[in-house]
Amino acid sequence: MVYQRRIIDEELDELFAELPAIALEGPKFVGKTTTAEQRSVAQLRLDAPRVQEAVRADPALALQQSKPLLIDEWQKVPSMWDAVRRAVDDSNGAGGQFLLTGSATPSPGATEHSGAGRITSMRMRPMSLAERGSAEPTTSLKDLLYSSMPAVQGWTDLGLADYVREIVMSGFPEFRRANLRVLRRSLDSYLRYVVERDIPELGVSVRKRDALLAWLRSYAAATATTANFSAILERAVPGEVQMPSRQTVSHYRELLEQIWLLDPVPAWHAPWYALGRLSETPKHHLADPALAARLLGLSAEDLLHGRDSTPSPPRGSILGNLFESLVALCLRVYAQAAEADVHHLRTRNGDHEVDFIITGHDGSVVAVEVKLSGEVSASDLKHLKWLRSKLGENLQQAVVITTGPAAYRREDGVAVIPLALLGP
Template sequence: MDYARRIIDDELDDLFAQIAAIAIDGPKAVGKTTTAEQHVDGLLKLDAKSNREAIQADPELALRRVRPLLIDEWQKVPEVWDVVRRAVDEDSTGGQFLLVGSASPAPGATAHSGAGRIGRLRMRPMTLSERGVTDPMISVNDLLSGQRPELDGQCDLRLADYVEEIVRSGYPGMRALSARALRFQLNSYVRNAVDRDVPEMGLAVRKPEAMLAWLRAYAAATSSTSSYSNLLDSATPGQNDKPSRATSVAYRDALAQLWLLDPVPAWQPTGSPLARLAQVPKHHLADPALAVRLLGLSTDSLLEGHGTPLGPQAGSMLGRLFESLATLCLRVPAQAADATVGHLRTRNGDREIDLVVIRDDGKVLAIEIKLASTITDQDTKHLRWLTEQLGERVLDTIIVNTGTSAYRRRDGIGVVPLGLIAP
């Protein structure tokens, strides 16, 4: 089959020729290996027992392979990281090593972080533009330019289409499956993560069902800032012998090391008049389809309003999952534009900006996400407040919605259907 380019391919085209070694991080099945193979000549697969045993016996053998070299599932033999780091110390010529891993080794598994030698790129599931279900035309890079470009374009996607994409997943190998096979694969994906992947990382899970319950609570808290104590309470209702806080933190850390959790950090602007800002992350799983399966939902049940969300933010479970899909579709091109993504929420919750895309000079693109086809003045109040507070530090203000047309309101705030978002 022909390879369908991903947004991260443009990043690799731009960086790999100059950077000697790059690690591509992301959850299993996201397409890391297939993408990396497009940029290398040699391949070393450490999930193959014969390769793994040889490299474990002598990690320096990896350096005999043809370069550019892809080292797949490098975390299976963490010593390879240090071998690559030392090789880069000796020769920093660009385009030598790509390291792909579906888990981050525990602290101490490698002798050195690789800082200054091995770059890191996060790979996420496919955005709507990468899935080919829409014709995107509103560039995140243009929105970050500060020029407030004219917004125009029509989107064919409707609410039911967005719900279908939430359920269908952005894992490329699952896109062609039937509805039943997709449910089976996603259920198995989560179960295998708890039963096999977490123990392989060294965490003894005495009660796998307890970790699954915590993960379901996390799914119900999608797009919220619910505290981890609330997640634990939701996972163990009516139980007196709840897992300890340390156990809950261990669950979180293990799942994060598998790249299954992808929280949006709180934005803490420096040198600004903003005060009383919350510092907790907004919860997201790697793919909103995982949350759908954990909560036992479907396209029809979401459209019928089923699902009980957890956390301080208002809204339906469908609204939360639409925000999660939009967050995925915005984080990927933001990373390609060399920007970071956070969220803003005051401690008492009276002001909130769903996503803040931060340029390296500290200026921001502020984004609100609405499960609505039309936008009212009430929907713009937090964006107007932020502009009043930060002035020229705000590059642009955008509302992402489920409507059919992109346009600018009279107050300058842009309205963009999610399906039109492009790199």
């Protein structure tokens, strides 16, 4: 099959020749190995037991292959990380030597060295809408961050039904090729293997697998909210499953982040602005909103027609929150390409909140609200206007992402952009 380039390929084109080693990190099936293969001339597949045995015996010898060398699933032999670090030192940091791919971060203490200065980590997420080819973007997030007043224009035929379809169809490349029945089975298997195989591979036994899946369903119902973890635990199918202790669930949550299944959006800390007391609670998101929809047993038709038997989320609607999660995925892919970070903002008392705060490498700030509609009213902008009153000219752009047909700039300067028309 012809390789479909991803946005991260642009970063690799620019950086790999100058950096000695890059570690591509992200959940399984996100496409890390396939992307790394495009730049390697030799491979070490550490998911093969015989290869693991040989590498453990002499990691340095295993690295004496043609470069660039792909080291796939390196976390299965953590000593390989330290061997790469030493090889980089021995080569005086020559660029373009090693590509490491990993579906989990090893437990603390598994490696001798952090890799700082030798191995550069790069996150890989499921495909954004721009990568899926759903529409041709007309507005660049990079321009919004680093240009004073970029043009905001364009038209798309995509509507709400199309976005709902993209939510459930997943951004995992392999899953997108499947028909709906195969897709459902693939997502179910993916989630089951997380509990039965991926977490045990980290050295932790999951004794109450059904309870952990129940907690994951409760977490999915809290998508795009800041619900506290005690509430998520209490809502995890009460009365049906004997849940483990909060301490055990907290440990499971750390492991789920370690294998990149949970991808929360952190809270924004801006002590240099007079914003009052800000919440420090992250917004909950899974790696792909399709996983959340599948955990909740929701099809595209269920979401479109309001056929939802799951408990009401702590904030908003299930469909609105899943759409926001799709936006979060896209923004994080585009922001990484633009050397930017994605956070959310919420005051401690809940009076003001902004769905996403994107901060560029030069300190520029773009504030983003998400609306599950094609129409934007004055009331939809109150939090953006509040933030503008606090940040003044330090707020580069105020943006509303919609499901509507047109991208345009309002008279008050707010950019209204359909998600399909936003790109890197």
